[in-house]
Amino acid sequence: MPNCEKPAGYRAPRSRETLNQYYWFCLxxxxxxxxxWDYYKGMSPGQIEAHLRADIAWDRPSWAFGQSAKPGKQTFQEEDVLDPLDILGQNRRSRAERVKNRGRPETPDALREPLATLGLPWPVTLEDAKARYRSLARKHHPDANNGDKRSEERLKSINVAFTVVRAHLTSRDLEKAG
Structure with a gap:
């Protein structure tokens, strides 16, 4: 301000269009x-209403839930939503699992636990099982974990699981060849 001797440590916007340019004043x-100062000075009631509505969505386009923003794009599918905390309910999760596993062969009963121990999905190849076994063996070997008993027990269960999976896959391959 003219003739003001106080330090100008406070900023104020110059106009609605240039909110990043300031006047500097004392307190x-x-x-x-x-x-x-009136932000809406010079605007009609209709312009003010339109401005307020645009601010609700941060000046970004919006559309009704479940509709695509782009024409021709697939609409919202409930199965596409990941719900690890089961907020949407178990029924939704089981439906999503059925859709996800559609066309995938059923896991043999004898392999469910061994595959879970190895962290592998069904179907699995022998090469994938070997690679996973090697990485888990390196990670849980007692020598790599200062002789930890829990690591030793974990490695034993990994060995048993891999033996079962390998036996199943090799016997299946022999049946196909014979």
């Missing part, structure tokens, strides 16, 4: 300026 004068 007394910035309060006076802000009390007189």
């Amino acid at each position: 007394e004068h910035v309060r006076e300026y802000n009390a007189r």
Whole structure:
């Protein structure tokens, strides 16, 4: 402000269009300026309403839930939503699993636990099982874990699981060849 000797440590916007450009005032004068400043000055009620509605969505386009923003794009599918905390309910999760596993062969009963121990999905190849076994063996070997008994027990269960999976896969391959 002209003739003001106080330090100008407070900023105030110059206009609605240039909110990143400021006038600098002392505390007394910035309060006076802000009390007189009207963001909507010069706008009609319709323009103010349109501006407020645009601010609700941060000036971004919006559309009804379940509709695509792009024409021709697939609409919302409930199965596409990941729900690890089961907020949407168990029924939704089981439906999503059925859709996800559609066309996938059923896991043999004898392999469910061994595959879970190895962290492998069904169907699995012998090469994938070997690679997974090697990485788990390196990770849980007692020598790599200062002789930890839990690591030793975990490695034993990994060995048993891999033996079962390998026996199943090799016997299946022999049946196909014979």
